[in-house]
Amino acid sequence: MSSPLIKVSNLTVSTSDDNRTLVNSVSFEIAPGEAVGVVGESGSGKTLTALSLLGLLPRGVQATAGSISYDGKDLLHTDSETLRSIRGNKIAMIYQDPMTALNPVMRLGAQLIEVIESHEGQSGDATERVLTAFSDVGIPDPKRAYESYPHEFSGGMRQRVMIAMALLLSPELLIADEPTTALDVTIQQQILALVMHERRKRNMSMLWITHDLGVVANLVDRVIVMYAGRIVEVGSVKDVFTNPQHPYTAGLLASLPKASDKNRTRLVSIPGIPPKPWTVGESCAFSARCTRADDQCRTTLPLLRENSSTQAACFHLMGEKR
Amino acid sequence: MTLAITDVTKKYKIRTTGAQVNALNGVTIVLPAKQTLGIVGESGCGKSTLARMITGLEQPTAGTVTWNNEEIFDKAKNMLSSKHSKIQLVFQDPYSSLNPRQKIGEALSEVLTVHKLVEKSAIPARIDELLTEVGISPDLAHRYPHQLSGGQRQRVSIARALASQPDLLVLDEPVSALDVSVRAEVMNLLIDLRERLGLTYIFISHDLSMIRHISDQIAVMYLGRIVESGSWDAVLENPRHPYTRALIAAMPDHTMVGNDLYEAPLAGEVPDPAAMPSGCAFHLRCPIAVPSCAVNIQNLREVEESHLIACQEVK
Amino acid sequence: MNKRLPSTVFFTRLASVITTLFGISIFVFIVLRVIPGDSITGSLGIETGALTPEQIESLRAYYGIDKSLFGQYFSWMGSFLTGDFGFAYSNGVSVLELTKSALPVTIQLALFGTIFGVILGISVGMFSASKPGSVRDFAGQFFGLLALAVPGFVLATTLVTVMANVFGYFPNGFEYMSPWEDPWMNFQQMMFPSLVLGIAVAAPVMRTTRSALLETVDKDFIRTAHGKGVKHRVVQFKHVLRNSLIPIVTMTGIQFGYLLGGAVITEKIFAMPGMGRQILDAINKREYATVQSSVMIFAIMFVLINLITDIIYRRIDPRIK
């Protein structure tokens, strides 16, 4: 396996004031050109994990342990200038809410020029490159878009501007934090098609964060499932979706409606709600809701272990007799 | 008892620019009791406006909404006619559908007292009954909404709607704001309640996969019009209108792994309702559009038994 | 995306300004008509009793208070609009002349005060917002609170006492010099009053700046800016401050308008012959014509300033149609 593009080890994120753990020693790698999906419900820590890569954690939360090695540097502990020079240049990010992710009082063209100037200083063909970037992502009238303000564009169009902005300096890794969740389903399909096309064209690695398993199934090579701040299962998309080993992954997939379902049929649901990550301690966070849980699950922390198809953090994998 | 929405139109005037917006353009629906109609459509299609018309929050610009042949909106008092609280609405956002300064028990008892449905002394028992019916333990009655999870709040909203003993529940995106696993539980609750209390539902959502699970009839809306409607089998098993087919194709499906689902997405965006395209509003994005589509208004016509579509190009 | 329609928006804005001004004129007229006495008893005081009925009648006609209220209003409005603001009975000088000399003083004072206050307010606001919750933040907020709580007249009185007696330097003791006559003296005379007014402006501007900065810093597009690799300093100015300007400009507009009123006390203490003093003297001498017209002029100034702030507001925030 060629050396990974980026390697996250034991990443832990907690609140600054009362030191509550939100992400608990998460480790994973992304190979060059590989697309990895991170799936989980709200509060699972998936977004915080993604934000830590570029040091964009919100106020009141900080990375308290672990390391992120990229291009020979540890992004968690490097100086701010190095980190800045990577952001938007080598590693770029697109965000969930197109309505608030762009500066409302600055023209769209200027918001892209800024990316070029921050990394390359003044450059003659900057305007030209921005206009090309706009047309590459399918924005109908690049010149008018250049002069327009965010509020004059729809959610779908703004997300295209975000993608143009992220891909402007051809980054090696694109991090996407649920960019299509706030969009209509037909617009989401257009954005996903655009991202798939750009990813293949540039052989760019990608880290895709979402709660929508359907989106991930057709977009990424490998999937990470997170629950209450920890990784509970990792594996190829095919294995995780067709032969899930961790009871939570299996329960999640079972609770989703299928195209083949008849009407008026009940869904399989997982009773209860996910615990707060900092209340879990040395036990399996899913034990309270798991039909296969026993005392071992409630007292010891299960570690990720290899089996036939995926790695799962559980003592009684679905594949094993219970 | 049936719900009859006949040729309902709703026009809004945007204050700043004075532009005229047609949120609904002649929508007609007939829904017999105990049946569930699923209304699917993307933003701007008018499904939430329709929900406001059905619950009498607003008066239609033209057309009528009647339940049991009685007009919902009382023109004289310019508000919803009081004797019709048989129709209730459950909202999408669990965080704004309950009064933050009111305990959930009080929210239920308020409905019971206003409608004098139950003796004063029997109210506490009825509250416990309602809460248990929606899967909330009665000792949460003294809690405030911000002390409950999104799923629990949505259940309390349903309990409040049930408190006035309605016949018809309009559910406007009831589970869209919930997490995946919680969503399944609330959907099952809605399915159980319908069986137990013989309720009629209008289930509105942009998420076709949820609509599949609960509906008997389906109506697909685009820019204020119904473009395809009919029974579950007709519309979902044998979709004919190009927009419905595009919607179904765009649904992310976790069971089909790794194939290129996103090869042929529907092009273009929903036009600005203030500047409606002529003829069929979908013609700018439609893969099978012909010049005359931009001229003729497409009316719903029957293609097969209990299956209507509004498109001249589909035979 | 329809282009902004300046014409329709501008006319509705103009119409609302005109109705407000009309409302103000009625309000001013009513307020000054609820007088226990009237112009005669006001100006002659107790001797009115000695007047014969005919004399009273002719005086009533002279002051125009014999007509119905309605008639009085329209005659006042008619003359006001044509620039005839009536006469100051005590010295017979037309109010127009008085205002011509007094208005520039108040405007200059308000301008100096606002500029000083905005500079002070924004800098303390930014200083305080740079490290929320730190000692620096607490100090900034404490300054804001004191500037708000210490009344203008206390600050002015203290300043006068300290300057005149301890340092023996009190330019306001001399006769007021307009900027054309003696610019340097005028500047010295303007210094202390605008310092006092400036501090009154600095308090709300500081608070608005601080809260606007703290709010904007947590917005999504700031994270996007950092995520693009924009230098920290550039993010602070081009994104954070630029977006915080909107509430700051609004607050500055309001404060500049209020400063016109605040000047009443400061002009009295520092003996500045501005509009505030003109009204105060008119009230003490019961010169109703002067009071009425001067208050009306103040109100028009205030409405104009709001209009200007509104226009600037539209320039810096493209989202407003």
Add this chain to the structure above:
Amino acid sequence: MKEKTWFSYYLKSISGVIGGILVLVMFTISILSALGITPHDPLIQDPVNALQGPSAQYWFGTDQFGRDILSRCMDGMRRSMLVSVVAVSIATLVGVILGIVGGYFGKFLDGFVVRFSDVIFAFPAILLALAIVNSLGNSWIDTSLAIAVVYTPIFIRVARGPVLSVKEMDYVKAVRILGFSTPKVLFSHILPNVLPPIVIQVALSMSWAILTESGLSFLGLGTQPPDASLGLMVSEAQSLAAFAWWTLAFPSLFITIAVVGLNLVGDGLRDSLDPARRSS
């Protein structure tokens, strides 16, 4: 778990506590003075000891007529508090009713309410109060009325804004569909949710009212001599302060403490009443 009352959150905010103490002190002083419990009679002159500095007998020293400055400050504070409480309660009552009715029912009524408040907003507070007082007179009732008129539009705006947004909330739509009568919707669903900003505004307006009242009496349009008022005392101290600093220092201190206290109470209320700001 016992559900936390509003007051327990209020005690968590430092500014709220400090402000509360200052305001309590000022209130007690006002009540004591109203009951006549002051070290000396504020009006009795003692020419022999005129303009004496703070001493055992006269803690805050004496003014130009030998009157005890502490007693006069207490009496002045009573007057300022009285005016501020009366003026702000009138303004709150009238303003909130107009604001809520205008905001909820809208159309013509709303237009009038907005136009009315725009008119009054066009006048700087002190100027309008000055114009009204000169028409009415200088008794504390007239001053209170003048200030009440000036602050009514502030309460109209503070009440009308939230009503417009709360009116659109789902839970208001829900109870309307449930067939609740308009008064019931207004009182049990809209009012409780628009109260916080109003309560905060009451504290802030009281601090401004004190500033305006003392401003008016400084200009000689409020309380008339020989009665005591903080503004008047500062005005009289203008010529004396050079050699008798206490004549200026103590009245100014009283005004500042009262205004600071009320502002801090306003901050404390803002921290405790707004659920989002409550530290979990």
